[in-house]
Amino acid sequence: MSSSRKWIVAILGVAGLAAVGAAVARRQAAKDDGGIRSEVVGRGEVAATVTATGTISAVTTVQVGSQVSGIVSSLAVDYNSPVKKGQLLATLDPTPFEAQVEQRRADLLRAEVDQRNTEIAFRRQERLLDQGLTAPSDYDTAKAAFDAAKAGVAQAEATLRQVKTNLSYTKIYSPIDGVVVARQYDIGQTVAASFQAPTLFTIAEDLTKMQVQADVDQSDIGRVALGQTARFTVDAYADETFSGTISQIRLNATQNQNVVTYPVIIGVPNLDQRLKPLMTADITIEVARIADVLRVPNAALRFRPVETKAGGDSAPGPDARRGGGGAPGGLAGVVGGARPAGERSDNVYVLDDEGRTRAVTVKTGITDGRFTAIVGGDLKEGDRVAVGLETAKSQQTGSFPGMTPAGGRRGGRGI
Numbered sequence: 395m396s397s398s399r400k401w402i403v404a405i406l407g408v409a410g411l412a413a414v415g416a417a418v419a420r421r422q423a424a425k426d427d428g429g430i431r432s433e434v435v436g437r438g439e440v441a442a443t444v445t446a447t448g449t450i451s452a453v454t455t456v457q458v459g460s461q462v463s464g465i466v467s468s469l470a471v472d473y474n475s476p477v478k479k480g481q482l483l484a485t486l487d488p489t490p491f492e493a494q495v496e497q498r499r500a501d502l503l504r505a506e507v508d509q510r511n512t513e514i515a516f517r518r519q520e521r522l523l524d525q526g527l528t529a530p531s532d533y534d535t536a537k538a539a540f541d542a543a544k545a546g547v548a549q550a551e552a553t554l555r556q557v558k559t560n561l562s563y564t565k566i567y568s569p570i571d572g573v574v575v576a577r578q579y580d581i582g583q584t585v586a587a588s589f590q591a592p593t594l595f596t597i598a599e600d601l602t603k604m605q606v607q608a609d610v611d612q613s614d615i616g617r618v619a620l621g622q623t624a625r626f627t628v629d630a631y632a633d634e635t636f637s638g639t640i641s642q643i644r645l646n647a648t649q650n651q652n653v654v655t656y657p658v659i660i661g662v663p664n665l666d667q668r669l670k671p672l673m674t675a676d677i678t679i680e681v682a683r684i685a686d687v688l689r690v691p692n693a694a695l696r697f698r699p700v701e702t703k704a705g706g707d708s709a710p711g712p713d714a715r716r717g718g719g720g721a722p723g724g725l726a727g728v729v730g731g732a733r734p735a736g737e738r739s740d741n742v743y744v745l746d747d748e749g750r751t752r753a754v755t756v757k758t759g760i761t762d763g764r765f766t767a768i769v770g771g772d773l774k775e776g777d778r779v780a781v782g783l784e785t786a787k788s789q790q791t792g793s794f795p796g797m798t799p800a801g802g803r804r805g806g807r808g809i
Contacts, residue, residue, distance in 0.1 A: 429784030432745050435777045438689050440767040442682040442760035444617060446658070448608035450628070450673040452598035453661075456570055458483065459591035462563045464490070466579050471595070473577055477568040483595055484566040486585060491561040498557050502550035509543035516540040572599040575671055598671060604664040606638060608677045609648070609655040617681040618643060624660045626675040631668065638662035640679070682760045688773065689765040693781040694742045695758065699751050737769055743780040744773070751780055 464486030471483050519536040522528035576596035579585060585592055606626060610618055618640065625637045642659035660677070662669065738758050743751040754777075757770030773779075 430745060430749065430751065430780045431782045431784055432778040432780050433691055433694070435688065435690055435768075435773060435775055435779055437686055437775055438765065439683065439685045440687055440689055440760055440765050441680050441684075441762050442617075443762065444610060444614040444679045444681050446608040446610045446614075446655075446677045446679070448606045448626070448658075448660070448675045448677050450604055450606050450662070450669050450675055451671050452572075452575075452601055453603050453605050454570070454572075454599035455575075455671075456572070456597045456599065457593045458566060458569065458595040458597060459593045460486065460563065460566060460585045460587050461591055462486065462491070462560050463585055463587045464488075464564060465584050466581050466594075469577075469581055471574050471577075473574060475574045477572060477574060477597065479568055479571050481568045482565060483568055483574075484579070486564040486566075488561060488564045491557065491564055494557040495554070495561055498550065498554040502547065502554050505543070505546040505550040509540070509547050512536070512540040512543040566594060568595075568597060570597060570599050572597040573601055601667050601671075602663070602665050604662045604669050604671075605641070606660040606662055606675050606677065608658045608660060608675075608679070610658045610679075612647070612654040612656065614681075615643070615656045615658075618658055618679055619681075622679055622681065624677055624679045626660075626677040628669070628673045628675055630670075630673065636662060636669070636675075684760060684767050687759070688768040688775060690742060690756075690768060690773070690779055691781055692761060692764060692766055694779040695740050695766060697743060697780045697782060699743055699780070742773060745778045745780055 466484060467487045468485045469483075470481070470485075471477055477483065516536040516539070519528055519533045523530065523533045574595055575598045577594070578592070579594050585594065606624070608624070620640055620643065622640045623637060624640055625635050627635055638660040640658055641661040644657040644659065647654050647656045658679075739755060740758050741753045741755055744754050745751055754772050756768050756773050759767035759769040761767070
């Protein structure tokens with residue numbers, strides 16, 4: 395055999411081996427992807443929720459300010475101090491206000507002296523007029539002077555009352571029973587009240603009763619109602635869930651970068667006072683709940699069977715491989731993984747004993763992000779529904795956290 399023929403045979407042999415290898419790989423891939431993972435349809439509870447973030451605050455918070463300017467001369471309370479209504483909180487330096495009071499008292503005394511002098515002159519002119527010994531014009535002048543003196547006394551009295559009131563404002567008292575949660579000034583600092591009353595203290599009335607203001611998106615606000623239960627967590631107690639009740643849905647919406655949210659107020663008991671003002675809360679509001687209902691994993695609504703391609707190759711249909719992408723029946727974009735209550739038509743694929751699938755049309759209700767309630771259709775309890783395709787990785791025990799040897803997730807949740 396010539397050398398050229400040997401090269402040709404060698405090349406054909408290599409090509410044949412490559413073709414065999416490719417065929418084996420295709421058969422192995424088909425084997426890996428050909429199996430279908432399924433889960434048994436059962437009954438259970440489905441609760442639809444809306445999620446939001448919010449801030450914890452006291453039910454009543456009062457900012458205590460000063461109506462006069464001055465230097466802080468003493469502080470009677472500090473942060474976290476419990477206070478009673480009418481209790482002294484702070485004192486401004488009263489010296490300039492006391493001087494003003496003394497000056498206005500002197501002004502009043504001078505006005506009273508002027509009033510007595512003009513009254514004497516008026517009474518004299520009054521007697522002389524009766525005797526015909528003075529002109530009426532002199533009488534009128536004396537009377538006008540007397541009336542002006544009386545007005546001067548009234549004005550001096552009002553001014554004195556004003557400066558006395560300002561003097562009383564140098565003592566800052568608590569308007570409510572509560573706890574001091576903030577203090578803005580120290581001794582020696584100047585309080586300037588020229589344009590508005592500056593805040594000296596912030597007092598929370600009752601820290602055993604708190605509230606959470608949740609900012610709920612406009613797409614979800616229609617499902618939120620008074621009296622609904624809300625649960626939330628805070629970073630300080632990440633492993634604990636707190637609960638409260640919606641007490642108010644406010645209409646003063648806010649808009650930030652074209653996102654409109656409405657404030658929803660949640661009343662929360664806080665007898666142990668572990669919840670602190672301004673903590674950030676991650677809130678879940680339960681908007682609907684159905685007990686003992688037929689339900690399927692959401693992955694069953696996303697699954698589509700294998701489609702046959704030209705040339706005999708096969709590949710998963712839309713969403714069959716991902717198992718977690720897509721959103722059946724309008725699930726996409728729903729906050730908190732829950733969609734609004736209401737029946738929708740969708741398809742699931744039921745497996746028979748030989749592993750073949752058939753489409754079953756169902757009517758779906760609410761979803762909690764894991765399971766969807768089935769409210770109509772031919773699906774029965776005990777049916778096996780397809781939730782995804784078997785792969786080599788999904789067949790290996792422990793390949794993914796939470797996966798069983800059968801390829802399904804623990805707890806019955808499809809992927």
